Amino acid sequence: MTAYTGPNTNFGGLTLAEVNDAYVSDNGGENYVFNSAMDDVGGTIEVLGDWDAIVYTRQESEVDVVTTGSGDDQINTGGKADVINAGDGDDIVRGGPGGDNIRGGRGADILILGEGTDVVNYIADPDVGVFGEGGDLEVGVADQIVDFNQHENDILRIDLQGDLGASVEYDAHTGEVIVTDGTGTSSVIANLDSNLHVDIDNLGDGVWTLM
Ligand SMILES: [Ca+2]
Ligand SMILES: [Ca+2]
Ligand SMILES: [Ca+2]
Numbered sequence: 001m002t003a004y005t006g007p008n009t010n011f012g013g014l015t016l017a018e019v020n021d022a023y024v025s026d027n028g029g030e031n032y033v034f035n036s037a038m039d040d041v042g043g044t045i046e047v048l049g050d051w052d053a054i055v056y057t058r059q060e061s062e063v064d065v066v067t068t069g070s071g072d073d074q075i076n077t078g079g080k081a082d083v084i085n086a087g088d089g090d091d092i093v094r095g096g097p098g099g100d101n102i103r104g105g106r107g108a109d110i111l112i113l114g115e116g117t118d119v120v121n122y123i124a125d126p127d128v129g130v131f132g133e134g135g136d137l138e139v140g141v142a143d144q145i146v147d148f149n150q151h152e153n154d155i156l157r158i159d160l161q162g163d164l165g166a167s168v169e170y171d172a173h174t175g176e177v178i179v180t181d182g183t184g185t186s187s188v189i190a191n192l193d194s195n196l197h198v199d200i201d202n203l204g205d206g207v208w209t210l211m
Pocket of ligand 1: 002030068069070071072073087088089090
């Protein structure tokens with residue numbers, strides 16, 4: 001555990017009272033540990049670099065925007081419709097209550113949606129194909145998505161960046177979400193619960209939704 005405390009000029013002038021491993025910055029460029037106990041302070045939180053960050057926000061009344069870097073991060077957001085972008089690395093995201101917008105990025109992420117109508121986003125490489133390094137999809141790497149709940153109208157949105165020959169399937173026996181690109185390369189990209197009645201829609205231009 002790294003001991004780091006300092007005045008927090010970005011979150012209401014409060015002095016940080018708890019210490020995590022997270023070094024967090026807003027766009028001001030200074031690093032902070034984000035205080036898990038802080039209340040009533042929403043904001044834009046950006047973790048710089050490759051820290052394995054642990055970010056807590058417990059606000060029940062504020063919208064949080066949390067972006068983390070290439071480390072294996074843990075992001076825990078409170079109520080309201082939070083926007084979470086976990087980046088590279090094997091991240092764990094707990095969206096909590098509220099309809100969150102979650103992008104796990106590359107790596108084998110665990111995305112725990114919680115209550116609310118949540119949207120999980122995958123965006124493929126825009127230049128070199130569906131499974132290219134500039135996108136969220138990797139052959140042989142799958143996320144675990146917990147609490148994908150049809151009664152809450154949760155949505156998986158998969159943007160295959162215009163690959164009109166690609167397809168998306170859900171295997172009800174295994175819970176696997178499988179993407180096949182236009183060249184026939186196929187991979188499980190996420191695991192949902194099995195035996196869900198998932199509606200898959202091709203919205204055109206390589207954009208698919210499961211809900
Ligand atoms: Ca990360
Ligand atoms: Ca990730
Ligand atoms: Ca949620």
